[in-house]
Amino acid sequence: MLKDITIGQYLPGDSVVHRLDPRTKILLVIGFITSLFLVSNYLGYLIVAAFIAHITVTAKIPFKLILKSIKPLLYFILFTAIINLFMTEGRSVFHFWFLNITIEGINLTVMMSLRLIFLVFGTSILTYTTSPIILTDGIESLLKPFRKIGVPSHEIAMMMTIALRFIPTIIDETDKIMKAQSARGSDFESGNIMQRAKALIPILVPLFISAFRRADDLAMAMECRCYRGGEGRTKLKELKMAGIDAVGFGYSLIVFSFIIMLK
Numbered sequence: 001m002l003k004d005i006t007i008g009q010y011l012p013g014d015s016v017v018h019r020l021d022p023r024t025k026i027l028l029v030i031g032f033i034t035s036l037f038l039v040s041n042y043l044g045y046l047i048v049a050a051f052i053a054h055i056t057v058t059a060k061i062p063f064k065l066i067l068k069s070i071k072p073l074l075y076f077i078l079f080t081a082i083i084n085l086f087m088t089e090g091r092s093v094f095h096f097w098f099l100n101i102t103i104e105g106i107n108l109t110v111m112m113s114l115r116l117i118f119l120v121f122g123t124s125i126l127t128y129t130t131s132p133i134i135l136t137d138g139i140e141s142l143l144k145p146f147r148k149i150g151v152p153s154h155e156i157a158m159m160m161t162i163a164l165r166f167i168p169t170i171i172d173e174t175d176k177i178m179k180a181q182s183a184r185g186s187d188f189e190s191g192n193i194m195q196r197a198k199a200l201i202p203i204l205v206p207l208f209i210s211a212f213r214r215a216d217d218l219a220m221a222m223e224c225r226c227y228r229g230g231e232g233r234t235k236l237k238e239l240k241m242a243g244i245d246a247v248g249f250g251y252s253l254i255v256f257s258f259i260i261m262l263k
Contacts, residue, residue, distance in 0.1 A: 017059035022138025024245040035256040044262045084109045136161040
């Protein structure tokens with residue numbers, strides 16, 4: 001299960017999507033999420049699926065990798081689906097004791113499940129095609145106008161990027177600790193929920209210690225390199241939008257507008 005968590009991973013490439021300006025991709029992801037929550041029929045979801053498939057092929061990202069990012073959220077999606085299926089009122093199609101399934105509940109369950117899956121797909125493409133450093137520059141550039149009202153744009157961008165960067169590292173560390181504990185006779189699979197929760201204590205303690213140690217080492221390394229925040233800092237590569245960003249904006253806005261019009 002730990003190997004199925006792909007949040008924060010970056011796949012180097014030279015596709016059209018990789019070459020887009022990070023600000024363009026961030027704004028398009030925001031537009032995608034907004035339009036996704038406005039979809040209210042299956043035709044709209046079909047267009048969203050086609051759009052994601054086209055972007056995935058263009059970015060040359062394996063579909064297996066995209067599907068792999070869904071696995072850690074399967075239980076959450078299943079829980080949400082069950083809640084919507086049995087708690088939505090409407091025209092009943094099945095009733096047993098206190099369980100009541102309605103046509104409206106089935107439709108809401110399918111749409112909410114698709115919405116969550118497509119939401120993971122869209123955000124995963126952003127991290128797969130944008131390196132953490134470039135993503136930091138894009139977030140900082142978009143937040144720069146808010147510095148006039150006291151928003152620390154550079155610090156926020158840095159914290160978000162460090163968090164994304166260390167997700168794969170913490171996952172690998174957790175996997176190593178679990179293997180070490182299993183070699184010492186620990187069992188993480190059998191037993192009830194309480195027993196499994198207690199079995200996680202030997203993992204959480206060293207994991208927290210390792211995470212704090214890494215944070216301390218990172219802070220010391222940044223301090224040794226005279227890091228003082230974003231004030232007065234220059235960049236080796238300045239972000240510049242090109243014609244490919246205009247094409248990407250135009251194509252995506254047409255799709256998003258069509259989805260919203262369908263509502």
